[in-house]
Every structure is written in C-alpha cells, then in structure tokens.
Amino acid sequence: MLVEQVINGVVLGSMYALIAQGYTLVFGVLDKLNFAHGEIFMLGGFICLASIALGASLPISILVTAIVSGVLGLMVEFVGFRKFHSPDAHITAALSSFAIGLVIIDLSQKVWGAEPVALTLPGTLQTATISIAGLTVVVLRLTILVISLLLMLVLYVVVTKTTLGRRIRAVAESPTKAALFGINVTRVNQQVFFIASAMAGLAGLALAVRTGYASTDVGFTFGLKALAIMAIGGMGDLRGALIGGLLVGVLEALAFQWGLGQLADVFVWLFMIAILLVRPAGLFGTLVSKEIRA
Amino acid sequence: MIQDYVVFVGVNIVLAWSVYVVLLAGSLSFANGGFMAIGAYVSGVLTVKFGVPLVFATTIAGVVAGAIGVLVGFPALRTRGIYLMLVTVGIAVSVKAVIESIDYVGGIQGFGGMVGTTEWHVVALVVLVGCGLWFLSKSPLQRILDAVREDELVAASLGINPVYVKLVCFGAGAFLAAVAGGFYAHYLIHVTPDQFGIVLSVFIVLYAVLGGTNNMWGPPIGATIMTLIPEFVRSLESWRPTAFGIIILGLLLIRPDGLLAFRHVTTRAKGVLATSLSDGAKPD
Numbered sequence: 001m002l003v004e005q006v007i008n009g010v011v012l013g014s015m016y017a018l019i020a021q022g023y024t025l026v027f028g029v030l031d032k033l034n035f036a037h038g039e040i041f042m043l044g045g046f047i048c049l050a051s052i053a054l055g056a057s058l059p060i061s062i063l064v065t066a067i068v069s070g071v072l073g074l075m076v077e078f079v080g081f082r083k084f085h086s087p088d089a090h091i092t093a094a095l096s097s098f099a100i101g102l103v104i105i106d107l108s109q110k111v112w113g114a115e116p117v118a119l120t121l122p123g124t125l126q127t128a129t130i131s132i133a134g135l136t137v138v139v140l141r142l143t144i145l146v147i148s149l150l151l152m153l154v155l156y157v158v159v160t161k162t163t164l165g166r167r168i169r170a171v172a173e174s175p176t177k178a179a180l181f182g183i184n185v186t187r188v189n190q191q192v193f194f195i196a197s198a199m200a201g202l203a204g205l206a207l208a209v210r211t212g213y214a215s216t217d218v219g220f221t222f223g224l225k226a227l228a229i230m231a232i233g234g235m236g237d238l239r240g241a242l243i244g245g246l247l248v249g250v251l252e253a254l255a256f257q258w259g260l261g262q263l264a265d266v267f268v269w270l271f272m273i274a275i276l277l278v279r280p281a282g283l284f285g286t287l288v289s290k291e292i293r294a
Numbered sequence: 295m296i297q298d299y300v301v302f303v304g305v306n307i308v309l310a311w312s313v314y315v316v317l318l319a320g321s322l323s324f325a326n327g328g329f330m331a332i333g334a335y336v337s338g339v340l341t342v343k344f345g346v347p348l349v350f351a352t353t354i355a356g357v358v359a360g361a362i363g364v365l366v367g368f369p370a371l372r373t374r375g376i377y378l379m380l381v382t383v384g385i386a387v388s389v390k391a392v393i394e395s396i397d398y399v400g401g402i403q404g405f406g407g408m409v410g411t412t413e414w415h416v417v418a419l420v421v422l423v424g425c426g427l428w429f430l431s432k433s434p435l436q437r438i439l440d441a442v443r444e445d446e447l448v449a450a451s452l453g454i455n456p457v458y459v460k461l462v463c464f465g466a467g468a469f470l471a472a473v474a475g476g477f478y479a480h481y482l483i484h485v486t487p488d489q490f491g492i493v494l495s496v497f498i499v500l501y502a503v504l505g506g507t508n509n510m511w512g513p514p515i516g517a518t519i520m521t522l523i524p525e526f527v528r529s530l531e532s533w534r535p536t537a538f539g540i541i542i543l544g545l546l547l548i549r550p551d552g553l554l555a556f557r558h559v560t561t562r563a564k565g566v567l568a569t570s571l572s573d574g575a576k577p578d
Contacts (some may be wrong), residue, residue, distance in 0.1 A: 220493075
C-alpha cells in the first residue's frame with residue numbers, strides 16, 4: 001500500500017515537474033514569471049477533449065494538444081511579455097500574464113462550462129492494471145510517468161546538446177551579449193515559450209486522462225503549486241524542477257496516506273518557504289550567476 | 295448603492311496603499327490578501343464573540359496582523375526578488391488554508407454576524423491613511439525608504455539598516471491590509487476564506503501597479519478605476535471577467551509604469567540623458 005502510494009506520488013510528481021520545467025525555462029531566459037502557464041496547462045486537457053470529440057485518435061490528439069498549447073504560448077509571449085522587456089518590468093509582466101490567465105479561464109468556462117467535463121478514452125486504457133512483483137499499478141499511470149520522463153530527457157538533450165539549446169543558454173546568461181553574437185533573441189524567446197507551453201499542455205492532458213475529467217480550476221491549484229516547486233528546485237534549473245516535482249509529489253501522496261489530505265495544498269508552500277529560508281535560491285539555484293542548468 | 299461603491303472603493307484604496315507601503319522599501323507583497331483575511335477574522339471574532347466596539351476591534355486586528363507580518367516577514371525578507379514574491383504567495387495561500395481548518399471561525403462555511411461599518415468609517419480611514427502617507431512623503435523617512443529601495447548596499451553604507459526598514463514597511467502593510475479587511479468584513483456581515491484567496495492578493499497588487507507606484511496618488515487611482523470598471527462593464531454581464539482581463543492588459547500595455555507615474559522619464563528625456571552620458575563617457 002505504501003509503495004503504491006509512493007508510485008502514485010512519483011506519477012503526480014512527474015506531472016508537477018513537467019509544468020515546473022516550463023516555468024523554469026521561461027524564468028531562466030526572460031527572468032520573468034509566467035502566470036499564464038498554469039492556464040495553458042489547464043487548457044491542455046480541454047484541447048485533447050475537443051480533438052477527441054472531433055473524431056481524432058489519441059496519438060493525433062496528443063500531437064494536436066502539444067502544437068495548440070505551443071501556439072498559445074507564442075500568443076502569451078506576444079501579448080504579455082514582448083513589450084515588457086526591461087529588467088525591472090517583472091512585476092508588470094507577471095501581472096499581464098495573470099490577466100491573460102483570467103481571460104483564458106473565463107473563455108474556457110464559456111465553452112466548456114464551470115463544471116469538470118468527463119474525458120473517457122476508448123477501451124480499458126484508463127482502468128487496465130498490471131501486477132509487478134505483487135504490486136498492482138494502473139498501466140496508464142506508468143505510461144504517463146514514462147512519457148513525462150522521456151519528455152524531460154528530450155528537453156535535457158535539446159538544452160545541453162543542440163544549437164537551439166546553446167542559443168537558449170546564451171540568451172539566459174545575457175540577452176545583450178547573445179544578440180551581439182548574432183542570436184535572434186526574440187526568436188529564442190518564442191522557441192522557449194513554445195517548448196514550455198507544449199510541455200504544459202501535455203501535462204494538462206496527462207492530468208485530465210489520469211483523473212478522467214478536464215477541469216477549469218486546475219490552473220490555480222495544480223499549476224500554482226508547480227510555481228512553488230520551481231522555487232524549491234531553484235529557478236532556471238531543470239534538474240531542480242524535476243527533483244522538486246518528484247519530491248513534492250511523493251510527500252503529498254504520503255500526506256494523503258497518513259490522513260493529512262486537507263493540508264496537502266498548503267504543504268507545498270510551507271515546504272517552499274522552509275527551503276528558501278535555508279537556501280534563499282532554492283535547492284540547486286545560485287544567486288550569483290543566472291543561467292539555465294540542466 | 296452609492297454606499298456600496300464608497301465602501302468598496304475606500305477599502306480597495308487602503309489595500310492598494312498597503313501594497314504601496316511595502317513597495318516603498320522595494321519589496322513586493324502578494325501576502326496582503328492573507329493579512330486582510332487575518333484582519334477580517336480577528337476583528338470579527340472580537341466584535342461578535344466578545345462584544346468589542348468596532349473601531350477598537352479593527353485596530354487590535356491590525357496590530358495582530360502587523361505583528362504576524364513582522365514575525366513571518368523577518369525570515370521571508372531574507373529572500374529577494376521573485377523568490378520573495380513567491381514566499382508572499384505562500385503566506386497568502388497558507389493563511390487561507392489555516393483559517394479554513396479552524397472550526398471556531400466556521401471553517402470553509404465562513405464566519406458571520408459582523409455589522410456596523412458605515413461609509414463614514416471607510417472615508418475616515420482613507421483620509422487618515424492618506425494624511426499619514428502624505429506626511430511620510432514629506433518626512434526624512436521617505437528619503438530613507440528611497441535609499442533602501444534604490445540600492446540597499448548604499449543605504450547600508452549610510453548607516454541605514456535595510457532589513458529593519460523593510461520589516462517595518464512589511465508590518466505596516468500588513469497592519470493597513472488588516473484594518474481594511476476588518477471594516478470590509480463588518481460591512482459584508484458574512485465572510486468566507488474563499489474570498490481571500492490568492493486572486494485577491496494579485497488584484498490588490500494590480501490596483502497599486504496599474505495606478506503607478508512611484509507616488510502615493512497612483513494606488514488610490516488604480517484602486518478606484520479597477521473597482522468601478524466592473525460596474526461599468528456590468529452591461530456585458532456574462533463577459534465580465536474577459537472584459538476585465540482585457541482592460542487590465544490594455545492598461546498595462548499602454549502605461550506599463552502605471553496611470554499616474556509622475557516621475558516618468560519621457561522618451562525625449564531618455565534620449566537627452568543617453569547623449570549626455572555617452573558624451574561624458576568619451577575618452578579625452
């Protein structure tokens with residue numbers, strides 16, 4: 001039972017980590033908080049829902065979700081961040097992305113209603129279980145875990161090994177110097193927003209599939225927690241977001257196990273405050289240099 | 295009806311000022327919605343369960359929230375920038391959750407029975423706080439705050455203790471938010487923890503930022519506009535949040551420094567400044 005809870009926690013944590021890595025990428029490059037990120041995560045479930053309702057198969061829907069979320073991310077970058085590029089505009093950028101989030105929530109409630117909408121997959125995809133060494137695990141959860149970890153691995157490779165990743169790291173370190181070396185900073189910002197938002201959309205899809213319904217208020221509950229997780233791991237640190245996500249996911253699952261379920265929502269924040277008191281820049285962050293580390 | 299407007303606008307003005315006071319020393323607080331909740335609940339318990347007079351109860355609530363603010367602010371202000379923002383978000387979320395779990399004040403159902411706030415209480419509060427801030431802006435203390443906000447290292451080298459200054463501002467912000475929350479609760483009669491969520495905290499910051507935070511008149515203007523706009527877009531009833539969000543975005547895009555930024559450097563002045571700087575930097 002305990003081990004199963006821990007596995008559930010790891011699955012939950014991998015979804016947290018997916019969102020947190022998106023936050024941390026945007027923060028690393030732009031030095032700004034993207035409050036609309038949680039709402040794109042929320043929309044992920046609905047985009048998948050809509051595309052399945054239109055008759056697309058699951059793999060196609062997953063692809064559609066990633067692309068549409070990414071495009072929405074480009075929109076957020078254009079409306080909420082393009083104009084606020086000065087270093088001390090981070091309050092304005094946070095508030096404008098928050099306003100975008102409000103609009104997204106309201107519009108999706110117009111389309112799908114304020115109540116959660118059931119998302120059922122064909123066949124036994126959502127209920128099939130598998131027994132490994134005496135433990136019963138829902139196959140879907142394992143799949144989510146594997147796919148999330150794979151996505152993060154891909155992101156790691158992209159950031160550390162490819163030209164795109166080198167550009168991203170250069171802009172994160174200093175946009176001015178990167179521009180002097182001929183890097184199109186706006187283009188890199190767009191690419192980062194696309195990647196981050198596509199990942200958030202997929203995380204939203206995973207949550208919707210796992211719980212069986214898409215809901216318009218997960219952006220403020222689940223999405224906001226990922227923000228705390230990013231701070232726990234250290235901002236701009238992909239590894240920190242992953243470890244922080246898994247840590248919080250497991251601890252939350254254990255909290256439910258021990259009957260402290262109602263405190264689970266606060267727990268992340270208290271944990272974050274405690275971590276920041278000991279390490280003011282998160283587990284892996286440094287206050288001195290600013291870069292994307294993987 | 296007009297009484298509603300006066301009370302809500304007044305309460306929001308004081309809330310916007312509570313954020314402004316914290317910003318004076320350079321820190322941004324998303325915790326003021328939480329302190330407002332503390333004010334509402336503490337004053338409510340005092341008046342309903344112990345029969346304390348309203349004004350006295352809100353003052354006590356303010357002092358309690360201020361003390362809590364200083365207590366949590368002391369460790370919180372060790373962090374900076376966006377980390378500090380997130381810590382204050384955490385404080386707001388935690389306060390709400392703690393209130394929800396206390397059965398003595400009704401838990402999720404909320405707490406009721408507070409009466410007594412008239413529009414005059416709120417007007418008096420706004421005038422009082424406004425006068426206080428006006429005297430502050432003319433006093434040497436304002437220059438200390440400016441120094442800490444612009445450069446903590448320089449301030450420290452001039453014998454100012456930045457941590458102490460920031461802490462006082464954080465506590466003062468908590469005090470103001472709690473007093474506003476106290477009067478607000480006694481006007482609404484019944485409050486629930488849900489009303490004091492993180493969205494409220496973000497909105498309070500929005501009031502201040504939209505109005506402009508580099509002088510004391512910006513936040514009240516932002517608060518007034520943001521409180522009254524929803525009433526005007528009421529004709530669009532069902533599209534209200536969307537319209538509201540778009541208006542916020544529009545305001546931020548048109549005036550990123552706030553509607554009333556007196557010390558706003560114009561593009562022309564910036565050009566002159568840049569030329570004179572580059573002239574000065576020329577090697578001779």
